Amino acid sequence: MPTLDWLNRTEALTIADKTPYRVLEPVADYGDNSGENHADNLLIQGDNLDALKALLPFYRGRVKCIFIDPPYNTKSAFEHYDDNLEHSQWLSMMTPRLTLLRELLAEDGSIWVTIDDNEGHYLKVLMDEVFGRRNFVANVVWQKKYAVASDAKGFSDFHDHLFVYTKNGLFERNLLPRSDKQDSLYKHDDNDGNGPWRTDNLSVKTYSENYDYPLVNPKTGKEYWPPKGRCWYTSRDKMALLLANNGIYFGKDGLGAPQLKRYLARVQSGVVPSTWWTHEDAGHNDESRKESKVLFTTEDPFSTPKPERLLQRILYIATNPNDLILDSFLGSGTTAAVAHKMGRRWIGIEMGEHAVTHCIPRLQKVVTGEQGGISPAVNWQGGGGFRFMRLGEPMFTAEGSIHPAVRFNTLASFVWMQETGRASSGPWTVPLLGMHEGCAIYLLFNGILGDKRPASGNVLTNEVLAAIDRLCPHEGPKLIYGEACRLGAARLAAAGVTFKHIPYDVKAR
Ligand SMILES: C[S@@+](CC[C@H](N)C(=O)[O-])C[C@H]1O[C@@H](n2cnc3c(N)ncnc32)[C@H](O)[C@@H]1O
Structure with missing residues (x-):
């Protein structure tokens, strides 16, 4: 398989293995951490390489969904972290972390990674190698902005990539809930008890000779054939049944070409997620900055947060209540906050001091029923708790004996x-x-x-x-x-x- 090469690639591939196992030390408990659902809610401060390795003995193969929003390598110095690694260093930083993340993922789990064009195409090739090309699911394009930046050089970038991979292709995604806007397309009703319907195409692209036959308008006697190269979507018999049951629409006056009546009651209970997420679907950067300002009135707002609605959509598609979610580049704690409000268990890792100055206060607010972000949509009332941990000593001392701190x-x-x-x-x-x-x-x-x-x-x-x-x-x-x-x-x-x-x-x- 073709692979990406860079300076120190060989060494990067050995880092995950060579990283010593460290002890995870509990620092403090917040809220009620006793319930079964909350026993795994962990906020860990430390380098995620060490933290992921430390989690392995306890969580290998147990994480249903990983979301990460790593530094994009934009060459910026953000207020809370630096985003300026040499290109090869960035790849060497990501490689062992992706390797460990894959080990933590459940057999039916999925990983979702946001990135922009600075490193996105390299990351895709790297993830193909770590997760396997066959496990690539989608590159969702998320519209993170809605207004052109007039000071942009060249193009004003509007989107991030969101790469989705499974561990082993076993992942079963949930359908998205139907929106009122989608339901409002079903605006006709014959008042015959079948409920609202909309018109839809009767022909399909996958050609079958048996499905290529004339359809007669009963009022005009005129014959209609499927467009060239296409056929009707169902057999002659079933079409006759549809016609007899008033399931075909020939226009308001009944004199036109046939169309299918698609009844709301018979469509899937949800919508298949597409790879195009607008700012209306999943929020945008302005929205997340506003969420951050409201949350962190006494602290500095976090500079690069993701909107809660983006995480809600991901977790809705990829997980069910009580599943375990992991974010190893936690930033201001968005993934943990959203997972908590959606009744999922979570583990968040952040190395910066904002683990203490931002994540802890934000998650404390969530526990006590904070009403920003997705709270109204999920009817969040507060509850649960979490444990704050730091990385302790390596399991083994330099002399090779077990560290006295190990229990x-x-x-x-x-x-x-x-x-x-x-x-x-x-x-x-x-x-x-x-x-x-x-x-x-x-x-x-x-x-x-x-x-x-x-x-x-x-x-x-x-x-x-x-x-x-x-x-x-x-x-x-x-x-x-x-x-x-x-x-x-x-x-x-x-x-x-x-x-x-x-x-x-x-x-x-
Ligand atoms: C883009 S931000 C994530 C923002 C987050 N999605 C949010 O909504 O707030 C990336 C975060 O990764 C953290 N980070 C970078 N390298 C790390 C490492 N090796 N271990 C742990 N955290 C790291 C940075 O400190 C930063 O907070």
Whole structure:
């Protein structure tokens, strides 16, 4: 497959792998974070490369929709972040992040990325490589402006690209709700109980000889054939039935050419999304700046926010209530705010100080029922909560041992991912992490057996094995991770135990 080449490409392709796993440290909880729906609402401050890697053991394959609005590389210095990377550096910045994002995406998930012409065409080729060309769904053109900038050099740019890819082509999109404007096209009514209808073309392009026959106007006796190269959309029999049931329109006086009566009651319950989103459909930059001004009266408004309506449309098409949404270039928090108001779970990552100065206050306002943006449209009344986290130490110290800050559930998630390839099914309160292909996986770490003496309970001895068998027995093979093993090979074999050593056998590096 043809690929894009740039300086340091080879190195860029290895960064995701080489990035160390870090610990995610809770800083504060806001609102009511206890409900099942809100347990995953996380705002993380830090570089998204580290944060995405840190999320992997817990969320690999679990995210239904990723939206990112990365810096477009416009060579500007915005108030809250710089948007000026050398072209190759920008590609090297995006590559490992897209790689990690793909790993986090669910098998039936989708990723949506806004970009403009500065890097858009390069990003398309890069995403083809990371996500696979066959998984490309659409390049939606979003009309972000509605008035020409008279000071623009050359052309006044009116649109952003919105690239949509699936993880594996399994994505099922929702239809968009029908608007009043669309329904108002159905302006005729025969008052026969069939409800409003509009006229539509009776012929189609996909030609079939069987569907190419004359249609007779019953009032005039005149024959009508489909236009050259086209045929009627249905068979002779079905057309006769339509005619008998007053389903064909021959003009006001009944003397004209046939047209189909398309009844509102029989059209799909929604509209297939198109690749052309006007500022009326999905908001525009002026709208988002106004939203930002209202939200951040005491802080500086954010310079490059997206309108809430754009995110609403994306999340409406790509997700259902309770699905998990991720934005790793969170900016002022639009994705998280909209996801929250739409009853989705969310994870947002932002490295700038505006994670604290903008995202936290904005999301607190959402929790308490803020009424800007899409709130009236979704009847948002407030509720829920979120957890603010920062990136902690790497899992492993420079000497290769596990960092003292690492707790049982964090290491357990790594061990579980390493053995099963799946995200954590914790939290755990016992050494048994779960079953995988008939084998029970145990972790002895951090005094999980309740023995607080240094290394006790973390070393596999006869007593510890007996304790495991009492607490979480398993008849078949066992895989036990621990800091040391005092049992000989014969004893391990007799008990059906394979022992793995912490930290040497943990591959979280
Ligand atoms: C275009 S803005 C996103 C705006 C956002 N969609 C909104 O509605 O407010 C891009 C954001 O990505 C952040 N960012 C850039 N590089 C990052 C990185 N490596 N890790 C985390 N955030 C990053 C910037 O600080 C900036 O806030």
